[in-house]
Amino acid sequence: MRQMIMAAGLLAAAAVPLGAQDVCSQYRPASAMGSWAQYHSSRDGQDFTTRIALVGQEKRDGKDAVWVESSSETPRGRMVSEVLVPAYPYAPDAVMEMVVKRGDQPAMKMSGSMMGMMRGQGQAAQGSAPAGQGGQPGMGRGRGGGMGRGNAMSNWAEQCRSLTVVGQESVKVPAGTFTTTHLRNAADSTDVWVSREVPFGMVKSQSPRGTMELSGTGKDAKKSITETPQAMPGM
Numbered sequence: 596m597r598q599m600i601m602a603a604g605l606l607a608a609a610a611v612p613l614g615a616q617d618v619c620s621q622y623r624p625a626s627a628m629g630s631w632a633q634y635h636s637s638r639d640g641q642d643f644t645t646r647i648a649l650v651g652q653e654k655r656d657g658k659d660a661v662w663v664e665s666s667s668e669t670p671r672g673r674m675v676s677e678v679l680v681p682a683y684p685y686a687p688d689a690v691m692e693m694v695v696k697r698g699d700q701p702a703m704k705m706s707g708s709m710m711g712m713m714r715g716q717g718q719a720a721q722g723s724a725p726a727g728q729g730g731q732p733g734m735g736r737g738r739g740g741g742m743g744r745g746n747a748m749s750n751w752a753e754q755c756r757s758l759t760v761v762g763q764e765s766v767k768v769p770a771g772t773f774t775t776t777h778l779r780n781a782a783d784s785t786d787v788w789v790s791r792e793v794p795f796g797m798v799k800s801q802s803p804r805g806t807m808e809l810s811g812t813g814k815d816a817k818k819s820i821t822e823t824p825q826a827m828p829g830m
Contacts, residue, residue: 623796630794631816638805648816702824
């Protein structure tokens with residue numbers, strides 16, 4: 596279960612609260628199926644490589660849905676998570692199904708209702724924690740408190756409601772040089788550079804805890820989890 600909660604943090608790039616898309620939405624392109632963006636991150640002294648991609652589509656209960664995949668190479672190994680959602684971007688409570696695979700371990704499947712229950716338990720645990728001990732949102736503390744919120748891109752998603760425009764800037768990252776819009780959250784000293792030229796919009800993110808830079812993009816993404824996942828036992 597703990598591994599499932601940790602993996603949920605990889606979904607950050609996609610889980611954008613729909614009521615908070617004011618500033619960010621105008622800089623987020625409409626990404627085609629197969630689109631992917633890869634990032635190099637340095638956080639708290641550790642390096643990560645993360646890829647976000649649109650990897651499939653299907654009908655669920657008679658409605659169109661898409662699979663959004665997040666894979667990450669971390670000091671602890673490879674983690675892949677996939678969510679089935681109505682569209683991108685999506686609200687965390689819109690997830691219909693989630694599949695997670697860590698390293699060589701079997702892929703595990705979690706229903707949307709179970710994820711909702713875990714989120715509720717995590718929020719209750721954080722709400723009852725003494726001041727200063729509730730953990731940071733999205734860091735996997737509690738049981739499910741970080742569902743859908745966990746890395747630099749989740750911070751970007753959640754901060755849409757408080758970002759302000761600094762101006763237009765040319766930014767060089769491993770993937771190349773891009774003309775971007777610089778956004779800033781002065782409250783927590785976070786800066787984000789975005790461009791409609793790249794899938795999912797983000798080129799760079801920088802905060803006191805680390806940086807995240809675009810290292811590659813493409814249009815040929817496929818699902819990484821091809822095995823039949825096992826159902827996650829009920830709690």
